[in-house]
Amino acid sequence: MATQTYTVTGMTCSHCVTSVSTEIGQLPGVSAVQVDLPSGAVTVTSDQPLDQAAVAAAVDEAGYELAR
Known part of the structure; x- marks a missing residue:
């Protein structure tokens, strides 16, 4: 198992x-x-470390931004 922590900007509520x-x-x-x-x-x-670009794309799809 792998655990990674990212910072996401723009989140303001439970939604x-x-x-x-x-x-x-x-x-x-x-x-x-x-x-x-x-x-x-x-x-x-996750099962193995995730590609940061994939995580960034998922966060972008949700309407937010992965902090660099």
Whole structure:
């Protein structure tokens, strides 16, 4: 198992959390997504480390941005 933490900008409510969690959760191998709304931290547990570009694309699809 691999755990990675990303920072997502632009989230302001529980709907934002749900959108980001859903999109990242659909990536292959992802088993859990935890979002801390106040800090924007998104912790992803997966079978193997995820490609950051794939995570960024999922976050973008949800309407937010992965902090660089």
